């Protein structure tokens with residue numbers, strides 16, 4: 001791969017002035033939520049973001065709708081058209097985009113481009129996916145049934161290259177464990193030690209999720225262990241209650257599929273204070289995309305995207321106060337943290353064991369609980385991380401508020417086998 | 430260039446079928462790749478341009494299929510290759526670097542859990558190609574070259 005991208009400066013600085021998010025939930029199993037639709041979820045997130053920015057739908061000039069898989073999950077191809085009327089934007093310009101589980105991070109990047117270019121002043125960008133279910137045949141949108149394995153399993157391969165990689169087979173099979181396997185060998189860690197590290201990481205993510213009202217999994221592992229009759233939570237974590245799903249990942253390190261939406265409003269920084277006392281500037285976004293056939297692609301793409309964004313901003317990992325990593329592969333959280341320099345090389349695993357990556361540690365990661373606790377509504381997950389990042393920067397995260405009010409936050413987006421984004425936010429107040 | 434509006438479309442635009450040629454090659458036991466006309470890097474599997482240096486033009490070349498296995502993982506319930514599980518084949522997924530240079534994530538046949546634990550400390554290990562009949566197409570896997 002050629003690594004010669006040098007990010008330029010935006011034509012004008014862009015800031016986030018409004019955020020909105022539904023909880024992440026299981027719409028199929030939760031009677032309160034069953035029957036809600038894509039337009040309603042996206043609409044609530046969008047209107048919440050507008051309310052947060054003290055604007056009305058009439059003020060918004062353009063919007064983006066992101067979703068990872070609108071065809072299978074919602075039987076539609078251009079969801080932007082189908083949701084626009086739900087929040088008063090009939091007739092305005094909009095765009096649908098779909099980059100797998102990286103969609104929600106790219107949603108922010110695209111909205112920034114739209115404003116930075118000078119084309120628009122007030123842009124909404126949101127993402128919504130309903131991962132737990134699918135349309136109940138050819139029926140109105142509120143009629144949904146649980147996703148069936150007959151539909152899901154053949155479709156999972158659709159993120160892998162159909163010309164070659166899918167049928168050569170190695171990439172799809174290495175998607176989950178390639179990086180943690182490499183890390184274990186590079187750092188001479190035994191399978192048992194890696195197991196401990198991943199279990200501790202899930203444990204601390206859940207401690208945050210338990211304090212996050214929008215998270216789908218809020219029962220701590222301590223409570224689950226006690227419920228199952230274990231005095232020692234670490235024994236429980238290694239028990240058949242938490243089985244291995246891959247060579248390295250137990251259920252606790254696997255994402256929890258959910259339904260949900262999140263959105264934000266971006267405007268030029270020069271007018272941001274008209275909308276909020278606490279605007280958050282989007283400094284830059286580095287980008288790298290590698291197909292699953294490339295060995296160690298997640299490590300390589302993460303390093304490249306981080307290089308771009310650090311060079312563009314002049315900042316270093318030491319300047320970052322909080323990190324978000326799209327960790328639907330649980331191990332990604334501390335691995336990406338180490339790769340970008342947020343944790344020292346070769347020592348990230350010790351930080352995990354010591355709980356220093358927890359919301360109340362000195363190197364916090366994923367204070368909403370990440371994909372293993374907050375849940376994973378595919379395309380919406382990234383925008384849910386943006387929602388949490390801004391919430392933490394404003395100091396409004398309640399019991400899971402990090403110790404030091406974040407000035408800079410780094411987001412590592414990942415998904416779609418695999419798109420990577422690296423975005424740095426700065427508190428503009 | 431050509432202002433003759435009566436020219437047949439197929440006469441002025443008739444590209445090679447790269448993907449088709451690659452898979453047809455595997456069916457004949459040949460591993461086709463492209464070689465960069467500027468930097469000489471091997472583009473594998475074959476594409477139009479060079480991803481090593483970013484030059485626009487490549488040409489056909491044939492690979493031996495020999496290389497080394499540098500790392501591998503076992504699959505589990507979440508990431509098993511169902512098309513192989515269905516056939517009851519023992520396999521792992523790993524990084525194979527071909528002798529001609531390029532590296533890909535590939536499937537290595539004949540490695541059980543036990544065998545895998547034996548060979549892991551000895552990596553990198555030599556591999557050779559297996560042209561595997563999947564019914565409607567032939568694909569490329571690898572196996573340990575223990576000769």
Ligand SMILES: [Zn+2]
Nearest residue numbers: 465468479482
């Ligand atoms: Zn080249």
